[in-house]
Amino acid sequence: MLQLDTLHKRLTPAHIGLSTWLPNQNYTTTCQVTVKDSSTEGKYQVANKLFRQGDIVLKEEPFIRQLNKNHCKDHCYFCFRSLATKSLAKCRVKTCQWEVIYCDRTCERKGWLAGHAWLCRFPELDVSDMQEVLFGFKGFVTSRCRGQNTLPGLVSNLESNNVIRDMKTMEKINKLASLFYLSEHAIKSLICILSQIRCNSFAIKQAASVAVDSSYVVSRESIHLGQAVYLTAARFNHDCDPIALVIFGSDGNPCQLQVQVTKGSIAKGQNVTISYGPLVTKHTKEERKKKLKEDYFFDCQCNSCLGNSEDSPDSIYKCQICKAGRLYRQQDKCRNCDQKPYWAYFLKTEAKIEMYKQQQDYLKVLQLQENIYHDNVLNIGETCDKLAQTYCVSGQMRLAAKYSKRSLEVTKAIYGKISIESAEEMMKLSTLLFNSMQKAEAIKQINETMITYRLLGLNKSSPEDIEELEDMKNHLIYIVR
Template sequence: MDFHFSLDDVSQYTKRLGPAHIDFRVWPPPPDKNSVWYNARTDDNDRTDATEYGRSVMSTQKINSGKVVIQEYPQIKQLDNANVLHRCSQCFRRSADFKCRTSNCPWALHYCSKKCEARHWSSVHRWLCRFPELSKYNDMTHDNLKSHTGETPMMLAAYFFSNQSRIPSLVSNLSKHSVLDKKRYRDKARMVAVVLNLTRDNVVDELMEIQAQIRCNTIAIRETDADWGVNMLLGKAIYLSASMLNHSCDPNAIAFFGKDPGHDPCLLRIRASRDIPAQQQVCISYGFTAMKHEKGARRNSLRSRYFFNCKCEACQSGNVENPATHMYQCQNCATGRLAHGEDFCKRCNRRIDWMTIARVEQKADELVEEGQLVEALNLQDMIYHKSALRWGEAMDRLGQGYAQRGNYEKAAQCVTASLKAVGDTFGPTSIETSRELLKLATLLFNGHIIDNAKETVAEAIRVYKALGLDEQNGSEFKELQQMQSTLKHVDPSPLVADAALSTTSSATNSITADTTATSTKKKKKKK
């Protein structure tokens, strides 16, 4: 603690207790219907691992890909500290121009409207507004998101809406937390209990368990930036129904937030990412997937953060050549995929010269930093497998450069290569693939490469529908529909139609040759 605090001297705190602290029965009750279920139910019977995993969610009948399984508003939530100046602390929307009704509030909260300020005040803030000591424990930061436990507002909201007890139905695994973590939970619980004059016999133990529950069941609320295509962390929350979903490294469902700009950013939708048969468990990823992370690394992370040993099918199957880790290509046969440090290629059994690969990779990274993307790509072509994400990222960067110069044909060739790497890694029907398809469709459309644009737009629409993105990202889906409608009435130009997009290898050769020729011409002019 970075302020002087004594459990023996409570008068300085108790004299600041207001009417709101006299009778906690005025704490508003939880909403009657916070969640809506579709063709799914909770299941906690006949399971030997129920203690370790908690309750689960099972499909009651077949759920088609893209369909919503659970739609839910958070029971308790907390905005990221990085967003408190420009996001509403109640609903997480932008344009937060209103402040707390107390002029000297130490929490520096902002709201999008007086209505949201009133809702936040009545639900949690009036209990905390007078206590700057507790604001020092408003530790909702990106670094603490997954490893830290209870922000004070979340902990108290959980305590009171749960009728001064633990959060119902959610596991805490408190016995598995480290001794140091449990000491931190107890210190914070004692401090909060004294400041707010919580005198119940078991209050410290209950606040400790709530902090452990928050750690094991928190879901990060994210928003996709339409301009940049990145997921921004807004805050975190407890969703009582969605928290019952178990983890899989190869999940069959995906979490989405909000719907389109203007909708509630905290509204959670769990959608099936592929067809789910009846009586099958519905699972999401807790941030670690077989496509992105090596088995040992993801199992260790899940054990340290969530205190369970992952036994999903992806972990049981072995996952020998993980697309995320096996990013290099064999120098000898050019077909084998290698993870860093493997001595021999599994395809040709020849020894790998990692010193040479390391030098080439370092030089390529330096060229990227200097903005010499084509030169870097020539080196990366020597070491990265053409289905590896690193190769796809390199091609994507080069494609951005061509697009900025208005060369949509070259840009589309690069993104085609990037799409192949993304599709090979995450699958043809995935969120990552949908983003690349939209990008490629836009480039082809703007470049008037009609036949390829028609084919790519149609595939993008298929993937969007399969994932439910036609509803979730309605503005993007409408853009695809408008392109498709326009392309129906456009005849391909003979010259453009002949410029069919090449494969990854030929696209790279074409780009390199084009840039080399341009560079040679510039040198001759200088002479």
Template sequence: MKENMIKEIKRLLSEQHVSSHVCNTDIESPGPPSVSYGQNTVLVQASRAVDMSYTTEKGRYVTTSIDIQAGDTLIVERPYAAVLLPEHYLTHCHHCFGKLNIVYPCCQCVQVRYCSPSCAEGSWSQYHRTECHYLQLLHSVGIAHLSLRIVLVAGLKFLTSIMSELESRSVDPSIAGLDANGRYCRSYIAVHDLLTHLEDMSPVDVVHYTLTAQLLLKVLQHSGWFDRCGDITGSESTSKGNSPSSMTGQHKSVGDYIGGLLLRHILQLVCNAHAITELQYQDSGHAGLVEGKNQVRVATAIYPTASLMNHSCVPTIISSFQKDVLVVRAVKDVPMGGEIFNCYGPHAKRMGYTERQRCLKEQYFFTCGCEACLKGVEAEMVLHAYRCSGCDGPTCEDIDREPGTMVCRQCGATCSLDRTQMLEAERLFNRGYQCLQENRVDDALQNLQKCLELQKSLLYRNNRKLSETQDCLARCHATKGQFHQASKYIEESIGTVVINYGQESIEAANEFQKLSEILINAQEWNRALVANQKAVHIFEMNYGQSHDSVKILMGAQNELSELIKALKI
């Protein structure tokens, strides 16, 4: 009986890699976490551990009011408004962006779907009643669709009620966005007071955005949005004793005002929009073994509190999402008074210095002076370095010498780059990867093994290309059921991934999870448990205990622990 039980546990564990991501969407989420240290009385969607600060050079930004630790939850924020991307209409709720299990379609169009009647009703009453017949047009304007959504969520009645206030007030930039009670809330005022960067934009772009705002205003007029709220405007006009003829002029004034708000929000979104993402698995075509994960953009949103954080190419935080709720956690310790940095996209571990600077200047209009950028290209050269034939150290091109001249950073020796050999390694990798995609595993192994052998003779041991080849070889061996060999390649890859992305990066966690799944299939239970625990630690620090990846791995961890106890190993 005991032997049968052990066999059954082994079978379940060996299937863990197959079922874990398939069941991912069926796990019931407990809801967003609470912020660490209690709620902030000013930044009401943030922790008491942070403050809003201001200088004329930086504008508003976020600092720590106490010492914070990696893993602390600093912001839990619902968006003021958000728009689901069209490619996810069939799989996600149009209102809350949750994965669809039971589908409630829109009663007026065939494109939009919801997860519940409450989401359908909320969407219809807030914005979809207006947008329903114009979706194809709105898809064509890109991020400007979110500008329209902001106006619809705010509502004409509210926007006309603050029309005079917005047009006449002068705002102290240090307290912009605060309400009458001195709080920075999930409010229209907080969105309205975000910077537009109008002075930084090219005239051509401004004209384009202005025409787009005019188009969105026409959508509001043609949809009957102003007419549906006519009783609001009409009652105001009647109470002031205005005649019907004077109402036409007032209506035009309100239209111009709304058009101006649409343009303002388009300008703001260029720099302040956030991508809502979810972790999705790449299908390798074989039982889920050694699969990769990607953060896939699902929606675009505006989060006023998160927008206060300045950029660093080596950020202080990591963002994750539970449906449309943004959860911001610290990924490193920050002393009291230190600044909290977000990454606007160009991350030092994933993008080179020159490209980062170009992207930030083009979209966000500043030159980054973060820790990574101050080091320039020199610090990241090692991650793309070649191997010194004399001392095995990192060899990089010396820009002050003849093109192609390589200098070892360790021993100082010079050599020339063998471009023919590098092109051959690249050709072997591309051929091997294509064979793997076509499930021609033996051909893939042959090409990738030759590629790795050549790469090891040419590339420095921490070069990212080595880990890419090793990962593909692990997939090949796992596909053939050669799990011990697959685990060796993943272990080799982990060292390079850690050097490139960091010991507690998501990339490292993904590698440890792959290793654990392969070791389960190799029936190396203790090693599988250790790798699993490392993955859990990293995912939990970055995403919290309620994240699907953490819950899946914890389930596997419990099963492994029970098996090890049963086997007494």
């Protein structure tokens, strides 16, 4: 029987439209959600049973994926794992000039079938500005292999999406179409797939430690490894105040997507929502609406956007008369005491805050912010984080820990206790408490950090952090008196 790999060698690019060989694959390992339909928000996912905080409702592998060009030299082109310590495999075609490497032959074979077989002969396409169109092309090949013309069942919002009006993208599509002799029909499919990708793809990110200021102060940053489309996860609708969180890299697999419940409990049949980026705790209603319209082409219908904005992050100002009322910028009256706020004072104070920020006098910045803002707002959290970093660099670990603790409180209030952001702040605080030798408090914080890491699956994606936490804990228990 002819093997698929050898068949590819005999085919010309024009045969893509005919290829329907790959068997239907199951991409999910855990799937506890069911698709439902609504007239305003299209399809959405509901819970199959009762879920509690920390439960996993979905684990899924990508339908299509694309490693960012700037990571091609040090990450597997198929599975995105870092190649620093692994033996490598190259493309089966000895003369292949694409900048692609793999962990092993299995990943090479999967990468070959996922589109490299077609692209291998055209090294001129391996350039940064073709990334989006090449990703669409992989979507086209993968969909055709399953007898579909576009990514199966995903929305494209074609009317409001801007692929056709985007001349630069159309030029690249035409370049690809001429190399692969794509028919008019195939070009239409490709345009639709690019629109689907814009509405449905996830950015695959990985946390990484980056040195700042001095060799022992480390900041946590997230690296954007690439992009992927997941057929089941693409059906989760957005909510600016979501009940679940998307995590990558659990089980040591950077492309594995996991959806985890982060709030209270979800009843059977309840809509499971995630955030596409904008959050009620972090962005104003205007900012959220703008971002969702520009990036995902829809007007958000979530409760936070439809309802009253009293509790939104717009309302960060503290009424100077009753000290309890929450005000959004230029609000005419405080709803708590009915008095008219004196906005000139707030604006003058904000100008002073900017001046002290320029001078890097963060203690003054914090003092002024505490005058005009309520506790637990993002601005205050950021200043406390800066102060923690400044004291840490100058070796004043107790003070650094004090401000890091405050920054963690804000992060928990904004992003939730079980969130990547809180886990990162907890890691920082654990290290600072350890370095300032506050034994009991450090052990307590280390334990809390380890639990949060496990709940979020970060123990698998960042095992080095867990190792560091365990080392610190052992040191405190067995060595420090």
